[in-house]
Amino acid sequence: MQPTPTTHDLGHPARRPATPHGRRPNPTAGVGATVGASHSPLTLLVVEKMRERILDGSLPPGHRLVEGRVSAEFDVSRIPVREALRHLAAEGLVTIEPRRGASVTRFSEEQVLELVEVRGNLEALNAKLAARHKDPEQIAKMRRILEEGNRLADANELEALAQLNHEFHDVLSQAAGNSVLQDVMRSLRDRTVLLFTPFNRHRCRQNWEEHAAILRAVLNADPELAAVLALCHVQNAANRSELD
Amino acid sequence: MQPTPTTHDLGHPARRPATPHGRRPNPTAGVGATVGASHSPLTLLVVEKMRERILDGSLPPGHRLVEGRVSAEFDVSRIPVREALRHLAAEGLVTIEPRRGASVTRFSEEQVLELVEVRGNLEALNAKLAARHKDPEQIAKMRRILEEGNRLADANELEALAQLNHEFHDVLSQAAGNSVLQDVMRSLRDRTVLLFTPFNRHRCRQNWEEHAAILRAVLNADPELAAVLALCHVQNAANRSELD
DNA sequence: AATCGGCATACTGTATACAATTACTATTCA
DNA sequence: TGAATAGTAATTGTATACAGTATGCCGATT
Numbered sequence: 001m002q003p004t005p006t007t008h009d010l011g012h013p014a015r016r017p018a019t020p021h022g023r024r025p026n027p028t029a030g031v032g033a034t035v036g037a038s039h040s041p042l043t044l045l046v047v048e049k050m051r052e053r054i055l056d057g058s059l060p061p062g063h064r065l066v067e068g069r070v071s072a073e074f075d076v077s078r079i080p081v082r083e084a085l086r087h088l089a090a091e092g093l094v095t096i097e098p099r100r101g102a103s104v105t106r107f108s109e110e111q112v113l114e115l116v117e118v119r120g121n122l123e124a125l126n127a128k129l130a131a132r133h134k135d136p137e138q139i140a141k142m143r144r145i146l147e148e149g150n151r152l153a154d155a156n157e158l159e160a161l162a163q164l165n166h167e168f169h170d171v172l173s174q175a176a177g178n179s180v181l182q183d184v185m186r187s188l189r190d191r192t193v194l195l196f197t198p199f200n201r202h203r204c205r206q207n208w209e210e211h212a213a214i215l216r217a218v219l220n221a222d223p224e225l226a227a228v229l230a231l232c233h234v235q236n237a238a239n240r241s242e243l244d
Numbered sequence: 245m246q247p248t249p250t251t252h253d254l255g256h257p258a259r260r261p262a263t264p265h266g267r268r269p270n271p272t273a274g275v276g277a278t279v280g281a282s283h284s285p286l287t288l289l290v291v292e293k294m295r296e297r298i299l300d301g302s303l304p305p306g307h308r309l310v311e312g313r314v315s316a317e318f319d320v321s322r323i324p325v326r327e328a329l330r331h332l333a334a335e336g337l338v339t340i341e342p343r344r345g346a347s348v349t350r351f352s353e354e355q356v357l358e359l360v361e362v363r364g365n366l367e368a369l370n371a372k373l374a375a376r377h378k379d380p381e382q383i384a385k386m387r388r389i390l391e392e393g394n395r396l397a398d399a400n401e402l403e404a405l406a407q408l409n410h411e412f413h414d415v416l417s418q419a420a421g422n423s424v425l426q427d428v429m430r431s432l433r434d435r436t437v438l439l440f441t442p443f444n445r446h447r448c449r450q451n452w453e454e455h456a457a458i459l460r461a462v463l464n465a466d467p468e469l470a471a472v473l474a475l476c477h478v479q480n481a482a483n484r485s486e487l488d
Numbered sequence: 489a490a491t492c493g494g495c496a497t498a499c500t501g502t503a504t505a506c507a508a509t510t511a512c513t514a515t516t517c518a
Numbered sequence: 519t520g521a522a523t524a525g526t527a528a529t530t531g532t533a534t535a536c537a538g539t540a541t542g543c544c545g546a547t548t
């Protein structure tokens with residue numbers, strides 16, 4: 001930790017040859033591409049990758065995330081991994097116990113209820129704001145999504161429909177135009193994704209119905225209705241997933 | 245304005261070790277000297293210290309936080325400092341620009357409005373929840389705070405009254421019993437602290453009046469009223485501070 | 489004088505090194 | 519056999535080392 005013991009090495013403060021250590025995570029590293037100029041902080045790359053794996057379920061709740069392993073996995077040093085883990089911890093996807101390390105967050109039933117409560121209210125606020133601001137461009141986007149979604153629902157293309165849900169949330173966040181809210185909700189959404197994903201066809205369809213209703217309320221510039229619908233939507237999604 | 249290079253150090257005047265090799269961030273006990281015993285991750289200590297200095301204004305918005313300087317200041321290595329900076333960035337108190345470093349967040353007017361909007365709604369939710377849950381212990385606490393506050397207001401002890409505001413928020417968060425909400429609000433509150441602090445006597449008093457009203461609504465188990473009052477309170481506080 | 493190019497500087501990003509702590513295992517003693 | 523314990527391995531916390539990049543200064547060239 002300190003130069004203490006080693007202080008006397010002062011004579012030759014580690015003038016190692018070119019490659020002092022046999023193992024080096026690859027200079028222009030894991031990113032694969034080269035680079036010359038492209039600087040992408042490794043930390044962010046690790047964050048992205050890990051978030052993806054957590055959200056798609058490859059890293060199940062409770063799974064321990066040992067710094068050394070992860071860093072070997074991605075072929076980077078522990079530092080970016082540490083930072084990535086802490087970043088994810090701030091988002092709530094990862095839990096860090098001091099001196100014990102990180103693991104994928106496992107939510108208690110109570111926490112799930114709490115998440116739903118907060119997220120529901122914020123989605124309501126978001127919908128309300130979206131219904132007030134009427135940016136023509138956003139409105140156009142919403143119209144498009146609404147039509148597209150209805151078409152897909154009729155055609156029973158549930159895969160594409162699920163895809164559209166992301167766009168739905170995105171456009172609504174955009175339309176609300178509150179970046180603070182956007183940030184908070186992103187974190188809450190990520191945390192709830194794992195909890196209730198509309199896997200089966202029925203839910204997917206019902207999900208869309210509710211989304212469509214919210215969109216219509218927003219397009220009709222009815223803030224209160226939009227808010228209520230959004231709140232209900234979150235609660236419904238939570239209830240449905242409880243019936244698993 | 246740019247604090248450019250040497251603006252404020254960090255508080256401590258000149259604390260350059262000046263010892264060429266004798267300089268080492270604390271052998272085994274170093275921490276003990278400055279902060280607490282050796283257990284307690286340095287990162288957290290740095291976070292606490294820095295948050296304190298940001299919130300009390302010693303580190304003004306826009307002030308650059310250079311890792312090297314901060315680490316020298318606290319006599320630790322850059323690693324805990326980096327982690328602390330990122331922690332604070334996650335809370336929103338610090339802004340990190342890739343490859344450029346960290347600085348105390350400077351909020352635009354728009355962001356202020358956004359913060360108020362979100363915080364107001366969440367405080368409302370919080371008050372509503374608090375008014376529903378009726379834990380006897382929390383109720384007792386609230387009663388105590390209410391009485392104490394009224395007493396202080398009458399006695400014109402504004403210093404102590406300001407102190408009590410913290411307790412007010414704490415107890416209300418506790419009473420609401422939603423840890424997710426608690427987390428989010430803590431971050432939002434920190435960010436708004438700088439923006440509107442009731443410095444002068446008049447505001448402090450009015451502030452308390454509003455707090456008291458919320459408390460009474462909660463104690464009367466009137467969730468809707470509590471919510472409305474909380475929302476208004478945040479908005480009022482924001483408006484008042486704009487008149488500076 | 490204005491612009492360009494290079495050099496020195498300062499700082500961040502990332503890698504490795506090592507100490508401190510916890511977790512694990514085997515072993516001894518009752 | 520079971521509990522206590524010592525010894526070891528695994529893992530985190532923190533320090534230092536080094537490389538790459540932005541920044542600012544200075545001189546040279548036009």
